[in-house]
Amino acid sequence: MGSCAAEITMIIDRLYERVRERGPICLGLDPSEDVYPPGFVGKFGSPAEAALRFCQEIAAATADLVACFKVQIAHFEALGVEGLGAYRDLLRELRKEGHIVIGDVKRGDIASTAAFYARAHLAGEFAADFLTLNAYFGGDALAPFLPYLAAGEHGLFVLVRTSNPSAGEFQDLRVEGRPLHEHVAEKVAAWGEGFRGRCGYSLLGAVVGANRAVLARLRARFPALFFLVPGYGAQGGRAEDVAPAFREGNGAVVVAARSILAAHRGKPQAAERFPRYAREAALAMAADLAACL
Amino acid sequence: MGSCAAEITMIIDRLYERVRERGPICLGLDPSEDVYPPGFVGKFGSPAEAALRFCQEIAAATADLVACFKVQIAHFEALGVEGLGAYRDLLRELRKEGHIVIGDVKRGDIASTAAFYARAHLAGEFAADFLTLNAYFGGDALAPFLPYLAAGEHGLFVLVRTSNPSAGEFQDLRVEGRPLHEHVAEKVAAWGEGFRGRCGYSLLGAVVGANRAVLARLRARFPALFFLVPGYGAQGGRAEDVAPAFREGNGAVVVAARSILAAHRGKPQAAERFPRYAREAALAMAADLAACL
Numbered sequence: 349m350g351s352c353a354a355e356i357t358m359i360i361d362r363l364y365e366r367v368r369e370r371g372p373i374c375l376g377l378d379p380s381e382d383v384y385p386p387g388f389v390g391k392f393g394s395p396a397e398a399a400l401r402f403c404q405e406i407a408a409a410t411a412d413l414v415a416c417f418k419v420q421i422a423h424f425e426a427l428g429v430e431g432l433g434a435y436r437d438l439l440r441e442l443r444k445e446g447h448i449v450i451g452d453v454k455r456g457d458i459a460s461t462a463a464f465y466a467r468a469h470l471a472g473e474f475a476a477d478f479l480t481l482n483a484y485f486g487g488d489a490l491a492p493f494l495p496y497l498a499a500g501e502h503g504l505f506v507l508v509r510t511s512n513p514s515a516g517e518f519q520d521l522r523v524e525g526r527p528l529h530e531h532v533a534e535k536v537a538a539w540g541e542g543f544r545g546r547c548g549y550s551l552l553g554a555v556v557g558a559n560r561a562v563l564a565r566l567r568a569r570f571p572a573l574f575f576l577v578p579g580y581g582a583q584g585g586r587a588e589d590v591a592p593a594f595r596e597g598n599g600a601v602v603v604a605a606r607s608i609l610a611a612h613r614g615k616p617q618a619a620e621r622f623p624r625y626a627r628e629a630a631l632a633m634a635a636d637l638a639a640c641l
Numbered sequence: 642m643g644s645c646a647a648e649i650t651m652i653i654d655r656l657y658e659r660v661r662e663r664g665p666i667c668l669g670l671d672p673s674e675d676v677y678p679p680g681f682v683g684k685f686g687s688p689a690e691a692a693l694r695f696c697q698e699i700a701a702a703t704a705d706l707v708a709c710f711k712v713q714i715a716h717f718e719a720l721g722v723e724g725l726g727a728y729r730d731l732l733r734e735l736r737k738e739g740h741i742v743i744g745d746v747k748r749g750d751i752a753s754t755a756a757f758y759a760r761a762h763l764a765g766e767f768a769a770d771f772l773t774l775n776a777y778f779g780g781d782a783l784a785p786f787l788p789y790l791a792a793g794e795h796g797l798f799v800l801v802r803t804s805n806p807s808a809g810e811f812q813d814l815r816v817e818g819r820p821l822h823e824h825v826a827e828k829v830a831a832w833g834e835g836f837r838g839r840c841g842y843s844l845l846g847a848v849v850g851a852n853r854a855v856l857a858r859l860r861a862r863f864p865a866l867f868f869l870v871p872g873y874g875a876q877g878g879r880a881e882d883v884a885p886a887f888r889e890g891n892g893a894v895v896v897a898a899r900s901i902l903a904a905h906r907g908k909p910q911a912a913e914r915f916p917r918y919a920r921e922a923a924l925a926m927a928a929d930l931a932a933c934l
């Protein structure tokens with residue numbers, strides 16, 4: 349942390365500092381058989397234990413190279429109650445070690461239900477620093493999360509324009525001459541106005557996929573929105589596609605998961621060296637991004 | 642079950658039969674301090690145990706009066722890992738007893754992640770008969786759920802037009818002269834075309850709030866969409882508001898939660914008699930709906 353660390357209180361300022369110090373990688377911890385080295389699960393008592401250990405080893409090998417970790421809860425839900433215990437333990441450990449953790453839960457529901465999700469994922473057992481949310485329900489469904497932002501210790505990334513092939517099916521439909529996702533971004537920016545950090549960005553950011561034109565347009569229109577950018581690497585996005593998300597090398601984090609987690613594929617001694625291969629992949633990604641920013 | 646029960650295999654046909662036999666109530670099991678009778682939680686070892694027992698007692702008192710149960714996972718997530726154990730146990734018990742259960746999870750993510758949610762909530766520990774889903778990601782994000790529908794044993798309700806005050810903020814934005822939610826409904830109807838049951842409805846239904854005009858318009862345009870209708874009762878919707886969801890008294894279920902769960906409020910001996918009050922409230926709701934259908 350820099351010399352003015354004592355003044356930094358809001359989590360978005362901490363994230364901004366991390367990007368400045370460690371670069372803009374957001375490492376997606378998405379454990380599954382698809383990314384484990386050969387024979388990995390068999391070493392543990394259960395798939396949930398294997399998932400936890402895999403994430404711990406990857407995190408230990410890469411933490412100094414990433415701005416934050418994003419933990420995909422779906423991978424743990426698929427392992428049932430024990431899997432969610434692993435999710436809880438992973439978030440607790442990472443945050444205790446001082447890492448910034450995004451709980452990738454993409455929840456969204458009416459206000460009375462959203463209040464329970466907010467409690468679960470910002471204050472309860474599954475508390476994360478940031479959460480991803482889906483805004484299809486509109487503003488009143490976001491409202492129950494906002495009291496948890498007041499102390500500056502939590503932030504939100506709301507889905508604006510995602511990175512999957514069908515993303516445009518609804519998100520790009522034109523409303524009054526502009527794509528739907530831009531209307532969503534406008535609302536997110538408005539909801540976040542009272543939550544601006546010293547770094548100039550708001551505690552309410554936006555999920556915007558690795559699409560050069562979309563990122564450039566939204567970056568120009570919404571200077572206070574910090575972007576969480578999925579779609580780099582295994583999903584096809586290149587450094588030049590994500591570059592417009594940034595302003596002076598900051599204001600966004602770029603998600604990579606499989607390209608780092610499964611970097612051991614086809615390499616010698618993958619079973620023992622997978623954390624090292626993950627680290628090498630993170631270094632390569634950092635260099636790739638640095639060349640474009 | 643009727644005499645042709647042996648021929649009925651698809652879950653949407655089973656739901657249709659239940660509506661015919663027991664009426665169109667979908668009882669929302671949303672346990673929390675807000676709906677428990679006085680002193681309830683103190684009787685149990687933990688809030689999760691209390692939540693499970695409350696739902697069990699309400700379900701036992703009302704099962705013959707409802708078409709299905711909808712279990713809101715957010716209320717269990719807020720109780721952490723033990724809460725999710727209660728969610729798992731509740732779903733298992735209700736389904737084992739032959740009840741139809743909607744897992745109200747409203748998940749939505751890119752396809753590779755959606756595959757894990759599908760596994761968790763249609764095949765894994767948290768398996769339900771139907772799931773609620775959010776379609777903001779578009780069709781490829783729904784695709785991983787469809788293989789689980791092939792055997793006819795599971796169905797989906799996709800968010801189309803919700804019942805909360807801000808629902809219109811995005812869902813009613815006009816695209817090519819029609820509201821966004823109608824475009825979503827069109828896609829849901831198209832995705833569901835290969836999954837039509839004998840009753841004429843598809844395994845892919847739609848969540849449409851208790852809004853008379855919206856329901857009438859969507860019912861006319863989408864004859865094969867079964868509707869899951871929230872917003873009745875505590876949320877302000879009346880029987881006449883939900884009536885247009887139906888065709889010949891079927892094709893929809895109407896959600897009620899708080900109005901039934903907390904029917905004991907201000908009544909004598911609420912702590913002991915809350916299941917009986919819930920039953921009375923369900924009977925009153927059934928009569929209220931029957932008068933309008």
